[in-house]
Amino acid sequence: MKKKITYTVFSILLFCISSIASSNSNQLLENRYAEILTKLRCLVCQNQSLADSDADLAQDLREKVRSMLERGKTDEEIYNFMEERYGSFALYEPPFNKKTIFLWIAPSILLLFVLIFLYYRFFRSQE
Amino acid sequence: MKRFYIPFIIFSGLIVFLASGLHNDPSVIPSALIGKKIPEFSLSTLHDKNKEISSEDLTGEPFLLNVWATWCAACKEEHEFLVDIAKRSKIIIYGLNYKDNRTAALQWLQELGNPYKESLYDSAGNVSIDWGVYGAPETFLVDAQGVIRFKHIGLLNEEVYQNMIKKLLINRQE
Numbered sequence: 001m002k003k004k005i006t007y008t009v010f011s012i013l014l015f016c017i018s019s020i021a022s023s024n025s026n027q028l029l030e031n032r033y034a035e036i037l038t039k040l041r042c043l044v045c046q047n048q049s050l051a052d053s054d055a056d057l058a059q060d061l062r063e064k065v066r067s068m069l070e071r072g073k074t075d076e077e078i079y080n081f082m083e084e085r086y087g088s089f090a091l092y093e094p095p096f097n098k099k100t101i102f103l104w105i106a107p108s109i110l111l112l113f114v115l116i117f118l119y120y121r122f123f124r125s126q127e
Numbered sequence: 128m129k130r131f132y133i134p135f136i137i138f139s140g141l142i143v144f145l146a147s148g149l150h151n152d153p154s155v156i157p158s159a160l161i162g163k164k165i166p167e168f169s170l171s172t173l174h175d176k177n178k179e180i181s182s183e184d185l186t187g188e189p190f191l192l193n194v195w196a197t198w199c200a201a202c203k204e205e206h207e208f209l210v211d212i213a214k215r216s217k218i219i220i221y222g223l224n225y226k227d228n229r230t231a232a233l234q235w236l237q238e239l240g241n242p243y244k245e246s247l248y249d250s251a252g253n254v255s256i257d258w259g260v261y262g263a264p265e266t267f268l269v270d271a272q273g274v275i276r277f278k279h280i281g282l283l284n285e286e287v288y289q290n291m292i293k294k295l296l297i298n299r300q301e
Contacts, residue, residue: 043156043261056226057261060252085259087159 029069036065036075039092040082049092158259158267158278165273166257173224173232173246180245186273189295190219191266193243193283194255196227197235199263205282206239212288213242222246225255225263270295 034051040061042053050058050065061082068078082090094100160166169181185192193209195202213220222243224232229248236246249255258267259278268277268291276294279287 046153057252060256064256084159085256086261087157087259089156 032075033066033069036069036078037062039079040065041090041092043086043090155280156261158275160259160267160275161278163275165267165269165275166254168247168254168257170247170249170254173222173229173236173248180247182273185221185269187271188219189268189270190221190244191268191291192221192223192258194223194225194258194260194263194265194267195246196225196263197231198227199225201282202264203239205264206242208283208285208288209242210240218292219244223255223258223260224248224250225260226250226252268294 037051038049040050042048042050042055042058042061044055044057045053048058050061064081065078068081073081079091083095088094088100094103096104165182165185167182169179172178172180193205195206209220212218220243222245224246227248227250229250232246232248236243247254252260262280264282266279266283267275268279270276277291279291
């Protein structure tokens with residue numbers, strides 16, 4: 001009798017632990033899924049992310065992302081998948097390359113110009 | 128007066144730059160597949176569930192791939208032009224039937240004429256995603272080597288079509 005109780009308690013415990021563990025990994029996948037969707041643009045309604053959009057294509061692409069995650073693809077692979085098909089336009093964070101270099105460095109250059117301008121305006125003119 | 132020159136020049140430059148952006152159509156996304164091989168796929172045809180066509184079957188001759196569906200209103204408008212070029216030109220046109228109903232699509236071709244050598248039946252839309260399709264109509268120009276040369280988003284017309292043919296000829300001379 002005692003043995004039976006121990007066995008039952010043990011198996012219940014085991015069941016709890018395994019379900020917690022699996023829900024944790026599910027939760028992890030779910031978090032990644034949610035994050036990836038906010039970083040991908042819906043091609044049909046362009047100012048919405050895949051997470052926000054109700055367009056037919058967005059639903060299909062969400063399904064694609066989910067199945068890729070379930071197959072163990074990395075985030076990188078999923079972003080590449082989208083970029084290969086729809087271009088870097090599909091990414092909310094544009095990559096740094098020859099085409100986008102101006103986009104990335106223009107704000108710093110502009111800031112530099114303003115600082116130079118201010119310097120001459122306020123410090124040099126007093127001398 | 129002189130100190131106004133530089134800001135004025137910068138301002139004019141900005142105006143020209145921004146004004147040129149006004150004429151771009153934001154719904155037209157340049158294809159990421161230009162200059163690349165067509166994506167690999169295998170699909171059944173619209174007319175015959177058991178007949179499979181793969182990407183390899185398409186290569187060898189230049190062709191147009193037109194993405195269409197019966198739910199797409201603009202496709203109906205475009206269809207007449209496709210039937211017209213299929214009649215007068217030798218170019219092969221394949222249809223990619225995108226997320227459609229087979230019966231409705233077949234009926235549409237019977238009523239409006241069939242400009243396509245074959246229509247591929249992509250009911251799930253997976254192959255279309257591989258082609259970077261995000262709406263209909265869209266038309267791809269593929270050369271004899273199976274490389275995508277051009278993509279047109281929206282209605283096809285005479286001007287766009289002539290432009291496509293020119294691209295194909297330039298490519299042949301190279």
